[in-house]
Amino acid sequence: MDRNKIALIGGGQIGGNLALIAAEKELGDIVIFDIPKMESMVKGKALDIMQLRPHDGYDVNIIGTSDYQDIKESDVIVITAGIPRKPGMDREDLISINLSIMKDVANNVKKYAPDSFVIVISNPLDAMVYTFYKVSGFAKNKVVGMAGALDSGRFRTFIAMETGYSVQDVTCIVLGGHGDSMVPITRLATVGGVPVTDLISTERLAEIEHRTRFAGGEIVKLLGNGSAYYAPAQCAMEMAESYIKDKKRVIPCATFCEGEFGVNGYFIGVPIVIGSGGVEKILEFTLTDDEKTALNNTLDVVKKTVAETGL
């Protein structure tokens, strides 16, 4: 049986961790692609992970390259190409540079891996995944943005920190754009099925929601020279794994909506089922009036950033 093939477009901080996690999960052979200037660096990362295999015993191959020919016949593509945020920047500030990079990547992925399932991580996420979709012409079920997985993971983390209970038992969902206007749906968050609204005071929950919205920026400030990379890589690989193994995980992802949640023609964070068909279903549920208003606010932010792409 042929192994799956996973190509990582961008071999920087997130890209390197994506390669490591994909290898550890034995999801398939891995190609780390970057621009010619970075080819030696990604070859080095690939070789380093190759040499980690004897200790963990996983048999996948990892290569670094700057030749798009090497991504041919990839099953999954994960895109982190672009520049990350620096302190003081919000995700939207990245658009002018990352837009031209994403157009170039989309054209090459279309040419060399037209049947792949594509996960976009580059920021500003909602506009970058839209750009990939428009430029590549891929079907909407084959393109998603990694955002909600990370944002709800952050929300889960803060709830676990607050209660002292296992993060594994915290479930919750964050909808909307991958920006400070995202919408944590606190009324549906539970710890082992017990509503968090019965466990944590309203005031503290409001603070946790706020920290979740600005969690990316908190890390940018602490790192001083880039944005988060461990958790984003883990989230994207969770999505890739669900596709490769047809697990049908339910994960909030930036997904192209055509009427769902009242959103039409934009990628926005909604709960979806990921299986071998890619985005197999959007799981729509009834929102309260406040949640609807918050979703409309976040949609306005997304629309503004998407308008800047000119697509």
Ligand code: APR
């Ligand atoms: N094609 C392929 N790779 C590219 C291109 C391109 N046209 N342009 C830049 N890259 C590469 C860079 O050379 C670099 O190695 O993308 C990589 C980005 O890596 P980092 O700078 O380390 O950034 P990282 O922290 O991995 O974040 C990547 O994800 O979360 C978002 O905001 C973040 O947009 C950023 C992206």
